[in-house]
Amino acid sequence: MRQSLLFVPTLREVPAxxxxxxxxxLLRGGYVKQNAAGIYTYLPLGLRVLKNVEMIVxxxxxxxxxxxxxxxxxxxxxxxxxxxxxxxxxAEMMRLKDRHDRQFCLGPTHEExxxxxxxxxxxxxxxxxxxxxxxQTKYRDEQRPRFGLMRGREFVMKDLYTFxxxxxxxxxxxxxxxxxxxxxxxxxxxxxxxxxxxSGAIGGSESAEFMVLSAIGEDTIIYSDTTDxxxxxxxxDVAEGSxxxxxxxxxxxxxxxxxxxxxxxxxxxxxxxxxxxxxxGRKQPVIMxxxxxxxxxxxMAAIEQxxxxxxxxxxxxxxxxxxxxxxxxxxxxxxxxAALEIYEQLQQAGLNVLFDDRDERAGVxxxxxxxxxAPYRIVVGRGVSEGLVELKNRATNEAVEVTIAEAITxxxx
Amino acid sequence: MRQSLLFVPTLREVPAxxxxxxxxxLLRGGYVKQNAAGIYTYLPLGLRVLKNVEMIVxxxxxxxxxxxxxxxxxxxxxxxxxxxxxxxxxAEMMRLKDRHDRQFCLGPTHEExxxxxxxxxxxxxxxxxxxxxxxQTKYRDEQRPRFGLMRGREFVMKDLYTFxxxxxxxxxxxxxxxxxxxxxxxxxxxxxxxxxxxSGAIGGSESAEFMVLSAIGEDTIIYSDTTDxxxxxxxxDVAEGSxxxxxxxxxxxxxxxxxxxxxxxxxxxxxxxxxxxxxxGRKQPVIMxxxxxxxxxxxMAAIEQxxxxxxxxxxxxxxxxxxxxxxxxxxxxxxxxAALEIYEQLQQAGLNVLFDDRDERAGVxxxxxxxxxAPYRIVVGRGVSEGLVELKNRATNEAVEVTIAEAITxxxx
Numbered sequence: 001m002r003q004s005l006l007f008v009p010t011l012r013e014v015p016a017x018x019x020x021x022x023x024x025x026l027l028r029g030g031y032v033k034q035n036a037a038g039i040y041t042y043l044p045l046g047l048r049v050l051k052n053v054e055m056i057v058x059x060x061x062x063x064x065x066x067x068x069x070x071x072x073x074x075x076x077x078x079x080x081x082x083x084x085x086x087x088x089x090x091a092e093m094m095r096l097k098d099r100h101d102r103q104f105c106l107g108p109t110h111e112e113x114x115x116x117x118x119x120x121x122x123x124x125x126x127x128x129x130x131x132x133x134x135x136q137t138k139y140r141d142e143q144r145p146r147f148g149l150m151r152g153r154e155f156v157m158k159d160l161y162t163f164x165x166x167x168x169x170x171x172x173x174x175x176x177x178x179x180x181x182x183x184x185x186x187x188x189x190x191x192x193x194x195x196x197x198x199s200g201a202i203g204g205s206e207s208a209e210f211m212v213l214s215a216i217g218e219d220t221i222i223y224s225d226t227t228d229x230x231x232x233x234x235x236x237d238v239a240e241g242s243x244x245x246x247x248x249x250x251x252x253x254x255x256x257x258x259x260x261x262x263x264x265x266x267x268x269x270x271x272x273x274x275x276x277x278x279x280x281g282r283k284q285p286v287i288m289x290x291x292x293x294x295x296x297x298x299x300m301a302a303i304e305q306x307x308x309x310x311x312x313x314x315x316x317x318x319x320x321x322x323x324x325x326x327x328x329x330x331x332x333x334x335x336x337x338a339a340l341e342i343y344e345q346l347q348q349a350g351l352n353v354l355f356d357d358r359d360e361r362a363g364v365x366x367x368x369x370x371x372x373x374a375p376y377r378i379v380v381g382r383g384v385s386e387g388l389v390e391l392k393n394r395a396t397n398e399a400v401e402v403t404i405a406e407a408i409t410x411x412x413x
Numbered sequence: 414m415r416q417s418l419l420f421v422p423t424l425r426e427v428p429a430x431x432x433x434x435x436x437x438x439l440l441r442g443g444y445v446k447q448n449a450a451g452i453y454t455y456l457p458l459g460l461r462v463l464k465n466v467e468m469i470v471x472x473x474x475x476x477x478x479x480x481x482x483x484x485x486x487x488x489x490x491x492x493x494x495x496x497x498x499x500x501x502x503x504a505e506m507m508r509l510k511d512r513h514d515r516q517f518c519l520g521p522t523h524e525e526x527x528x529x530x531x532x533x534x535x536x537x538x539x540x541x542x543x544x545x546x547x548x549q550t551k552y553r554d555e556q557r558p559r560f561g562l563m564r565g566r567e568f569v570m571k572d573l574y575t576f577x578x579x580x581x582x583x584x585x586x587x588x589x590x591x592x593x594x595x596x597x598x599x600x601x602x603x604x605x606x607x608x609x610x611x612s613g614a615i616g617g618s619e620s621a622e623f624m625v626l627s628a629i630g631e632d633t634i635i636y637s638d639t640t641d642x643x644x645x646x647x648x649x650d651v652a653e654g655s656x657x658x659x660x661x662x663x664x665x666x667x668x669x670x671x672x673x674x675x676x677x678x679x680x681x682x683x684x685x686x687x688x689x690x691x692x693x694g695r696k697q698p699v700i701m702x703x704x705x706x707x708x709x710x711x712x713m714a715a716i717e718q719x720x721x722x723x724x725x726x727x728x729x730x731x732x733x734x735x736x737x738x739x740x741x742x743x744x745x746x747x748x749x750x751a752a753l754e755i756y757e758q759l760q761q762a763g764l765n766v767l768f769d770d771r772d773e774r775a776g777v778x779x780x781x782x783x784x785x786x787a788p789y790r791i792v793v794g795r796g797v798s799e800g801l802v803e804l805k806n807r808a809t810n811e812a813v814e815v816t817i818a819e820a821i822t823x824x825x826x
Contacts (some may be wrong), residue, residue, distance in 0.1 A: 005480060007482070007534070007545055035492075036488075039487050050483070068460055069457050070455040070463070072449075137486060
């Protein structure tokens with residue numbers, strides 16, 4: 001990709017209203033632009049990162065047998081009246097009327113829609129289990145949107161719903177999804193904990209949250225380094241340093257919630273008449289689970305945990321580009337030609353390469369490159385007359401002078 | 414993909430309210446499900462086709478130097494007041510208020526948002542040209558939503574906006590995008606015409622529509638088989654059979670609009686103060702173009718032109734699966750094992766394969782397979798004891814008995 005055509009409006013100054021590092025770098029690096037409070041455009045760089053997260057989510061969910069669909073954002077009020085949540089949901093639900101005065105909401109979640117979509121089909125235990133997810137735009141009218149992509153009003157979520165003929169089968173899938181979540185957040189380069197949680201307004205019996213450890217987190221979690229135990233402070237009240245039920249020592253930390261998994265049970269299937277005939281021909285309500293990931297929030301959490309004073313240091317699987325190739329002076333034909341040759345060879349090797357073809361000063365190019373945060377940077381400057389380029393590792397900020405062939409080999413490896 | 418986990422709720426009966434072939438097959442084949450008038454869920458099969466169209470659109474636009482971003486659906490009224498369209502747009506725009514009583518709309522189009530997103534960045538001719546697109550959910554509160562995905566209220570569009578320092582550069586890009594559109598619709602297997610059009614409410618100087626020829630089309634177009642000439646009947650009034658200006662004979666046809674390209678000029682940049690400094694340091698309004706494709710409508714138009722009495726005959730690049738592998742009797746271990754072997758080999762060859770692992774009667778499996786419409790079907794039945802399977806071409810409905818190795822070779826070829 002040629003940078004002149006990419007639209008990366010980097011900012012030299014730290015935006016005044018951006019309180020967190022992730023929000024600052026998202027704005028400064030030209031990843032997102034705010035359109036209204038809590039409402040953002042994902043600029044080309046930001047969209048590339050978002051799509052990388054989405055791809056990881058898809059790969060891990062497809063691997064355990066989930067199928068992807070896409071439900072609408074506009075949901076008729078009747079469905080929410082069936083479940084009883086139309087009146088319960090409160091001011092966070094965005095509501096509107098169509099030209100015929102029928103009521104709709106902009107979906108904050110899709111339990112009602114997925115139940116209505118599947119209930120005719122799931123008429124027999126033979127159709128179960130089923131696991132359906134979407135990656136879709138959600139709406140929540142936050143009282144005070146803040147921290148950029150952390151608490152927005154229009155945001156991207158992955159929501160998965162599973163359907164079962166027995167509690168045992170739900171339990172089995174719940175564990176399978178929890179493992180897929182571990183894989184997803186690990187691949188996203190996050191330091192996180194799975195914690196026991198309160199199941200809140202969605203209802204159900206058992207649930208857990210996936211929390212990214214961060215000082216800007218809005219939840220307090222309690223965990224121990226010596227065991228897998230971790231819990232939300234709403235669930236268990238243990239002072240830091242005190243002994244936990246299993247004998248280990250409690251630590252407190254702040255967490256950003258990036259995932260949540262619930263055993264819903266039959267709350268929605270009973271309210272909305274989603275029944276199946278079991279092996280004995282008896283009518284039973286479908287047993288459900290639901291599982292969310294804040295896809296756009298993952299982007300933000302990844303930045304909180306992966307940055308330095310110059311910009312974002314992207315985990316390799318999230319980086320918008322693998323390599324950034326920069327000819328220092330565009331008027332120097334030898335530099336441009338060598339850089340183009342490197343660019344094309346790396347693209348042929350299947351890498352995502354950004355080529356800085358802009359006629360800008362070297363300082364501008366380098367500070368923009370720091371903000372873009374590609375794991376590798378190849379700078380083609382004066383040394384090219386001796387066949388040498390500079391290869392920089394963004395994570396360590398270490399640069400080495402190597403031949404063009406060495407640079408290509410090191411980066412593709 | 415194993416069919417038991419895919420969620421394909423096929424219907425035996427033609428739904429009463431579906432008037433067009435495409436709407437009928439989308440519902441009968443388990444591609445979409447209606448949630449409210451003009452509002453649909455894309456079920457797994459439908460989403461696969463939609464994503465195939467999206468991929469073709471991305472490939473062709475990226476190839477000419479466009480960059481992808483993602484703008485929000487929720488748009489603040491202030492932007493539309495700047496352009497003067499808030500009051501003009503009428504009842505088709507869905508409007509709502511947030512909890513602080515601020516007005517928003519659900520975007521039917523994004524000229525205002527893209528202009529506001531780019532206007533600070535495009536301060537110099539050096540930043541031009543720029544071509545930015547998104548594939549995103551749009552809203553239009555149709556008086557009478559109909560024909561399934563043809564005239565919906567929530568639908569998927571690709572909208573591209575280009576920015577230029579001169580009219581010549583806009584003209585050049587307009588032609589380049591028109592060519593990309595030709596490539597896109599050709600790859601989607603459509604028989605279409607590019608026609609001169611009225612530029613309507615969006616405003617601007619020159620525009621053209623891409624029309625798929627179909628009896629259910631809502632526009633009348635005039636064209637000739639011997640020249641490239643084609644026009645919307647709103648633009649030119651010529652009786653069928655009469656001579657056109659260029660001497661060829663006029664034909665009339667109905668068309669489904671799947672794409673529209675506009676030379677916007679400076680309508681939005683002047684209204685919204687999007688200016689740049691030209692080479693002489695003079696302030697000029699940015700010259701713009703805008704270009705839409707009805708992505709979900711393409712799916713529908715492709716079905717209108719590619720079906721038989723059994724179901725959809727997908728153009729190869731849109732098909733939800735390349736091959737459908739069907740063991741006839743799941744209790745026959747030899748059939749299932751051979752089918753699994755074929756399934757795995759085809760997957761390793763990089764094909765998208767659907768494996769019918771359902772314990773259903775052969776008749777059910779076959780009629781579902783007709784509705785799925787994969788270009789190739791491999792049926793593993795009794796013949797497997799002699800190493801033979803049936804290979805069926807969905808387009809011709811011709812079946813041949815071949816060895817397993819031959820089937821794999823023919824399909825991967």
